[in-house]
Amino acid sequence: MALNSSRSAFSSACKALGQCRSAPQTAARQLVVAPVRQFSTSTARPSEAEKKEAEEESTQPPRWTYTPERMKMPFSINVAKKPSRSVWQCNDKPEVLDAMYKRFLGAGGDKLLPEEIKWLAITHKSFDQGRRGFNTRLAYFGRQILALEATRSILVTPAESLPPVHITDKFGRQPFQHPALANVDKLNAKQPQDIVHKDKLTKLAREVGLSQVIRWKPRLPENLEGSGLTVVLNTAVYAIIGAISLQHGAEVAARVARERVLKRFEA
Structure with missing residues (x-):
């Protein structure tokens, strides 16, 4: 009986000792960091679908020359009362x-903008129902x-060349005077809209031939002025300046605005 008890106690001690030895090995295995997967830095080869799509894009005509197929409708909801008004060539x-x-x-002005942007800048939203893009956002930027x-x-205009402005206060108050604010008072005599007037921009657009290349659809082909030709030409001039700013930066666009637009108004 005593011998059996001693044997069982000895076997229990051996089991406990074995568990103590295996525990550090298990913990060591858990602490081993799994190897980090190395990704290849080589350029991935294009798939067959990507190759086919690239080939189709290269064979397609320029974007400005056609209406995307997915933007075409099976029928037109714009039916003109007079069929002759629906025909307009640009x-x-x-x-x-x-x-x-x-x-x-x-x-070199024809090289300042990419081919697609050159057409976008002179495209009004009335052309092809706006499905080929239009110049509204470019015009907003160029106008600013x-x-x-x-x-x-x-x-920067000398005060002597501006019309005199006499502002009197009914309470006899004297405004604050400071050399840094002297030029700001010139805006009382002349405003930016006096220089960049819509009629001046329209005249400039006609002189450079913008009216012959503008892409739009007049509501009344027999009455272009009544269809908004002035607004369309002004929008195109603004859009060209905005496109130049996005393509070449604010400095180039500012120089174009001064030398190719404002300077012509002074002549």
């Missing part, structure tokens, strides 16, 4: 467009640039 010759850019921006340059031209 310029589709790149050489005619480049000639306009040269007259507007000077020598032109207004800023017009304001700067007023601030």
Whole structure:
């Protein structure tokens, strides 16, 4: 009996000792960090679908020349009362467009913008129902640039060349005077909209031939002015300046606004 008890106690001690030895090994295995997977830095090869898509894009005509298939409707909801009003031809010759850019921006003006942007800047939202893109956002940006340059031209103009302005206060108060604020008072005599007037921009657009290349659809082909030709031409001039700013930066766009637009108004 005593011998059996001793044997059982000895076997229990051996089991406990074995568990104590295996425990550190298990913990050591848990602490081993799994090897980090190394990703290849080589360029992934394009799949067959990507190759096919790239080939289709290279064979397609330029984006400005066609309406995307997915944007076409099986029928038209714009039915003109007079069928003759639904027919309007716009310029589709790149050489005619480049000639306009040269007259507007000077020598090399046709190289300032990419081909797609050159067409986008002169495309009104009425053309092809806006499905080929239009110049509204470019025009908003360009208008702010032109207004800023017009304001700067007023601030640097000598006060003697501006019409005198006499502002009297009915309470006899004297405004605060400071050399740093002297130029700001010039805006009382002249405003930026006096320089960049819509009629002046329209005249400039006609002189450079913008009216011959603008892409739009007049509501009344027999009455272009009544269809908003002035607004369309002004929008295109603003859009060209905005596109130049996005393509080449604010400094180039400011120089174009001063030399190719504001300077012509002074002549």
